[in-house]
Amino acid sequence: MSRAKVFHVEHLSFDYGPDLPALRDVSFEVLDGETVCLLGANGCGKSTLLRLLDGLLAPTAGRIEAWGSEITKERLSDEAWNGEFRRRVSLLFQDADVQLFCPTVLEDVAFGPLQLGASPADARARAEELLELFGLAKLAMRVPSTLSGGQKRRVALASCLATDPDVLLMDEPFAALDPRSQVELLEVLQQLQDRGKTILIATHDLGFAEEVAARALLLSEEHTLLVDGTVEEVLSDERLLLQANVIHEHSHRHGGIRHSHPHRHGARHGTHHHTHGVQDHAHEEPRDDGHCGSGRPPCPSG
Amino acid sequence: MSLPTWIGAGPPRTGPLPTSKVRLRTSFVEKTLLGISDFLRRGLEEAPERAAILEPRAALLAALALLVGISLSHSLVALALVAVALAALAGLLGLGLGRTLWRVWGVVPLFSAAIALPAVLNVSTPGPTLVELVATPAWLVRIGWPPVLSVTTSGVGVAGLLVLRVGASVSVAALLAGTTPPTRLLSALGALGIPRAFVLVAALTLRYARTLAFTVSDMHLALLSRRVRTVDAKAERAFVGSRMGVVLQRSRATAEEVHMAMLARGFRGDYVPLFPTRVRPRDVLAVLAAIGVGALLASAARAGIP
Incomplete structure (x- = not known):
């Protein structure tokens, strides 16, 4: 049985301004249940691509389709379309500080479920369960900005998972995590894969890419898509990896x-x-x- | 570690995304906050070096001379001419004529006209009637109001003077900010003998404002990423209120870290430029020209220019 197409990206380009290109003519597809790694050096456009896929930025050229309908400003302002899109897609920001905007950790994790219409009691129960899972239960009433870098990352991940999204867009999820938290995150990702979630991970860490993904997209420093293939294929091509500046x-x-x-x-x-x-x-x-x-x-x- | 059973319990949602006629609204409060944040971000962006045609101290002195002249001027014609000349200068210096006009004259009428509006009426500025508006209610006449509420020529003159003064002053400030990076301006303040404590406070304010602007817009992006529906105005106000506290706390923490990083690298309150500037003949000429224009502005009304 063929899997449904989650994202269809066609000739996508994005500029932050004149002479500030972030992506150039990128095309690819992501199927339901896939785990795909976006590989590339710093500044190659990985984070921008995730923000485009989450509809937070609008392409300069090209188009992105999510489940068959193009992500446009018009659709994003349609309450039903936007609601269902946000229900299905969740973005883990690279900077956890950006993501955590509520007065307490508990409120931040419960924010998503409350938005989706869960009762305050249910939202709280979900949030507490996730905080317990990530070893953050004692920090529930703390102000997010007072947490350590690793704790903020885990709260941000819990916030994403609280809405039970179908697609997780993760921007450098392993950054700022200590070794034990990294192993725990790998376990979480494995379980999410087993439960059929579609995951896109932006990273420049080839080791983690090999651990978690079956497919990899390699972006060049010129902001183009160098290769789209299996992780084994991409990681075995050292000439391309050198070209993309992910190895030296x-x-x-x-x-x-x-x-x-x-x-x-x-x-x-x-x-x-x-x-x-x-x-x-x-x-x-x-x-x-x-x-x-x-x-x-x-x-x-x- | 095992994920809760409710995660991925149902089948993945793979069908097409639904559409409706209901639009997701951005509240007035949110729009205002974003507008302020965007204004701060744009305003605090470092001006491009290519536009820095005057030495910062000279630019600051020239601007001060013009501002003094503008505030002392009583001539509508002279003020209008200066405003036009400043807009043209902004265009010539590559700041974008349209953008400058919008930033100055698109905003100025909103604030200054609101203050100046009552001045056009004969209640506050008596004089020859220009337009009659409405008959004043009897109880207001009894307390000294004129029988007919009207716009007076002298009132329009007073209001026009205020709006033009504000517009011309904002034009000077926009030109200065657009052609001289804020850090250079701060160092110029120090060089002109402004107390160090004042310069340090100004530098900190600048950094707080910048951090605040970036924090607000980044948090808004994070909110958009998780917002599913339009919330009612009351909930929106509560949300914005709580966010303001978080933003303040976070920007303070970030600004303190930035300040510590500056101290760790030897910062003692002075911005030391990598490329020290030198006063050139054209800087002296520009200052003298600005003083001349300022003096003309201040004496234009006495010279019979309306």
């Missing part, structure tokens, strides 16, 4: 021999996976062919 050429000495290879940052690739007697470290300009700076054959990454 790393140069150092093994014993007395200068040695260079593409280097990844991430949960699983954040450390050097090789042993070497380091005498000095230096970063070199990436080369298009993925070869070592020394002229030796390509080195295995990680």
Whole structure:
């Protein structure tokens, strides 16, 4: 049985102003129940793309369809359309501070359910259940701005989940989380996938992309879509990863021999996976062919 | 850790999104707040370097000379000419003629005209009648009002003078803000002998205003992302009220962090420019020209210019 199309993005471009491009001619589709990673370097347009998909920004050119109808200013001001769209789609902002705007943590998590028409008692019960789940129950009456960075991230995630959305747009969800919270988030994502949720995650962390997603969209620093494929395909193409600046050429000495290879940052690739007697470290300009700076054959990454 | 059972309990909603005739309304309070935030953001954006044609201290002195002249002027014609000249100058300096005209004259009538309006009536400014409006109720006549409420020529002159003075002053301020970055203006204040404490307070105010503007618009985006329906006016007011508290608290916290980051890098109350400016002959000429125009404005009425 074929899966329904959630988003259909066609020749999408967005500019923040003259000479400030954020996205250039991006086209792709997202199917129901998929988990897709948006990969790319800082400033390549990942967050902008998520905001466009959430209808918070209007495309400069091109179009975005959600469940078959184009997201337009007109539709977003239609109470029924907007209501159902917001019911189905939830965005986790990169900056949790932006997302938390209520006087207390509990009110923030309950905000969504109340908007959807839940009774105050039900909304409170949902909020308390999620806060308990994320280990935040004791902070329920705290002012969000007084929380730590990791706590704010977890409250923001709880706020998103409180409305039980079908689609989760997550902007760098692993950022500012300690290792235990990262593992917990991975568990949460796994369960959300098992329950049929559609998830789009913007990240530049290749390790997490490999852990959570089956498909990846790689954005270039020129704000175009470089590749749309399975995570394995995308992550195995080091030439493209170098081009997108999500990995970099790393140069150092093994014993007395200068040695260079593409280097990844991430949960699983954040450390050097090789042993070497380091005498000095230096970063070199990436080369298009993925070869070592020394002229030796390509080195295995990680 | 296991998610609550109600998450994903039902089948995913995959059907087309419904439509209706009911529009999602943005409340007056929300629109006003966003308008103020947008105005602050635009107003506090650093002016482009290409437009900074005068040395900041010279620009500040020239602006002060013009402002003094405008406030002392009693000539409608001279004030109108200066307002036109300032708008043309803004256009020539690349600030956008239309944008400047809208920012100055689109806003000024709203505030100054509201204050000046009663002055056109013979109740507050007696004089030759221009237009008769209505007969005054007898009980008002008994307490000293004229029998017929009318617009007077001298009243229109007084109101016009007020509106033109405000408009010309705002034009000067817009030109100064549009051609000199705020940080440079602050350093110019210091260089002109304004007390350091005052400059520091002005710098902090600027930073608070900027933080506040960005916080408000970002929070609005987050609200839009989660808002499902139009709420009634009472709930909207309650929401905006509670948000204002949160915004104030957050912007204070952010501004304090920014200030600490500045202190950590050696900030002692003075903005030290990377590229120190030098007074050039054209800066001196501009200041002298502004003083001349200011003097002409102040004496125009005495010279017989209406």
